[in-house]
Amino acid sequence: MNRQLAHLSDEALVVLAARSEESALAELYDRYGRAAYGLAYRVLRDPVLAEDAVQEAFLTLWRTAARFVPERSKASTWILTLVHRRAVDAVRREQRRRTDSLERAAEPSVEGADEDAWLRLQRERVQAALRMLPDAQREALELAYYGGLSQSELAERLGQPLGTIKSRMFGGLSRLRELLGEPGTEMSWTSTT
């Protein structure tokens, strides 16, 4: 396995990327490209638009890496935030909002290669935490984050006052944070299949 920068932290890689070190960008892509593409694909439901969003996000990282402040944010959060913003901008621009984000039937299967062991575990862990949220909170998070709906669109779609939507999003994210932070949740990493 040839991973020259494999021992470096994500944040150290961003510092190298700020010095125009292409191998650092490649390593960051190898770590987060798949999650980034999965996110863009989920929001955009279109492989070509998803590729565009991921490429733009990684190039934004490349151009602005010098401005990254590791004390303020994890590098992985920054990367995925860039991807999400691109994807949401695109979905709103294209006016092709997919509000069927609660439907899971059409989701493609994923092969379980060695390299994906960590991603698979992350997925199971976050999915398990999501399942533990009250339905209304989970619905608000999924429609906003995966569906790309704004809070006012959410209020309209769900027929609820804006204040209710705000508190569902805040309550949902806060509870999710607790669930993901609890050491006990690693028990729910157990595969359900």
Added chain:
Amino acid sequence: MDLHDLTAAYALDALDADEAEAYEQHLSQCEDCREQLAELNDTAASLAFATVAPAPPPRLRAAILEAAAAERSNVVPFLRRRWVVRGLAVASAAAACVVVGLAVALSRPSHQHFVSLGLTRGANGKATLTITGLDTAPQGKTYEAWVIPKGRAPRPSGLFPGGKPAVVHLHGVPENGAVIAVTVEQAGGVRAPTTAPIVTTRA
């Protein structure tokens, strides 16, 4: 509109453009919101990992690296020129050497090597992991080995500092077919991996 209330919506990118702008202005004056946003951003980003999607096509990686290299080639020659000019302006040959040395250090990382992971099993089923090619873990960090049985949670299985070929006697007996992974973690180790594995193999 109470701007404090918009933190979760902002973390989820669920604000309209003008709402987002108003919130960002508020953010520059509100330490509490900045702290809360940092937390909620991490949580929102974790939702990215819950998605199920096909793997990205290999051309995407190549396209990104190619575009990045093309952008760099517009910038770097300019920098090099400036260094040369500065090098000429400095009379001392030694000073010029320092400048050249810096350029080399920036463009060639010193960790050009392969990471390899070997697993051997004793008669009692206990396993020993041999890792070569990893530099010493950054300060305050450690390498942590994990045994990940199929469909189960990763089990913390040993810490090592890197820097020289490391031999780790894994805790417990790895199940057949389990994935063995190594991650970089906070010194002292953690109970569940928090970073992507840098190398994996199978038991």
